Amino acid sequence: MNESFGIRLLSRLDKYGPLCVGIDPSPALLAAWGLDDSPAGLERFSRTVVDAVGDVAAVVKPQSAFYERWGSRGIAVLESVIADLREAGTLVILDVKRGDIGSTMAAYAEAYLDRGSPLAVDAVTLSPYLGFGSLEGAITSAIANDAGVFVLARTSNPEAVALQTAVAGEIFAGAAAANAGRAPLGPVGVVIGANLSTLDQPLEQLNGPILAPGLGAQGAAPADLARLFAPVRQAVVPSVSRAVLADPERIRELVLRYRDDCARHLSS
Numbered sequence: 001m002n003e004s005f006g007i008r009l010l011s012r013l014d015k016y017g018p019l020c021v022g023i024d025p026s027p028a029l030l031a032a033w034g035l036d037d038s039p040a041g042l043e044r045f046s047r048t049v050v051d052a053v054g055d056v057a058a059v060v061k062p063q064s065a066f067y068e069r070w071g072s073r074g075i076a077v078l079e080s081v082i083a084d085l086r087e088a089g090t091l092v093i094l095d096v097k098r099g100d101i102g103s104t105m106a107a108y109a110e111a112y113l114d115r116g117s118p119l120a121v122d123a124v125t126l127s128p129y130l131g132f133g134s135l136e137g138a139i140t141s142a143i144a145n146d147a148g149v150f151v152l153a154r155t156s157n158p159e160a161v162a163l164q165t166a167v168a169g170e171i172f173a174g175a176a177a178a179n180a181g182r183a184p185l186g187p188v189g190v191v192i193g194a195n196l197s198t199l200d201q202p203l204e205q206l207n208g209p210i211l212a213p214g215l216g217a218q219g220a221a222p223a224d225l226a227r228l229f230a231p232v233r234q235a236v237v238p239s240v241s242r243a244v245l246a247d248p249e250r251i252r253e254l255v256l257r258y259r260d261d262c263a264r265h266l267s268s
């Protein structure tokens with residue numbers, strides 16, 4: 001039997017430290033690197049990040065939108081980036097933020113979670129705004145494939161506050177129910193911005209991982225991790241993109257610095 005996503009994630013975090021590095025090849029970053037805004041530029045950018053962090057980051061998170069901009073040629077680059085990351089041995093979270101009615105959700109699950117798919121990854125980000133229950137097929141598929149999902153719960157962007165505080169209780173309860181009894185950690189994670197000023201949801205019952213974007217460009221610092229997530233610190237996956245991607249020569253150095261700072265704040 002293969003190891004569950006929870007086991008694989010905890011073992012990577014233990015071995016490499018708590019950091020997820022985003023690959024976000026935006027037009028602005030391509031230009032800053034002197035690369036063309038083209039599939040070839042995307043590929044060069046992505047390969048550079050994989051080479052710089054593949055052996056020091058527990059998790060890597062390509063942002064699908066920047067590949068989708070280029071249609072089938074961009075998706076082909078994304079496929080090859082996923083293959084490179086798998087070869088490097090990192091866990092891959094694909095940031096696609098999908099969410100739909102059950103029958104359509106099943107097709108998304110097949111695309112991203114089914115082991116045989118060319119876009120198969122260790123976990124995807126999902127949007128729960130068609131109801132937490134609409135994600136059931138993806139959660140079942142994640143379990144069957146020893147993969148995981150990260151459900152948007154309290155995102156890092158300021159526009160989200162009113163809507164998400166109204167429904168966060170349902171999302172946290174749904175994730176906790178799906179993870180109940182699964183040791184050492186269930187497959188249903190939540191996304192919570194590391195830059196939130198407060199978090200009024202109890203995390204102790206979650207029994208799942210927390211993806212925490214917002215470091216650097218969106219204002220969060222590693223110290224915020226301890227402030228928000230102290231009771232479940234071993235399950236936190238802080239995520240950073242732009243703050244480590246500005247200069248291709250400095251990616252590894254900055255990733256190591258963020259990783260070690262996050263580890264320090266999450267261990268004390």
Ligand SMILES: O=C(O)c1cc(=O)[nH]c(=O)n1[C@@H]1O[C@H](COP(=O)(O)O)[C@@H](O)[C@H]1O
Nearest residue numbers: 063095125155156213217218240241242243
């Ligand atoms: O799901 C995500 O990763 C995500 C959730 C969230 O609440 N906020 C957020 O910024 N993200 C993603 O995380 C990345 C953040 O990038 P930086 O702000 O450059 O570190 C982007 O790819 C966002 O789409």
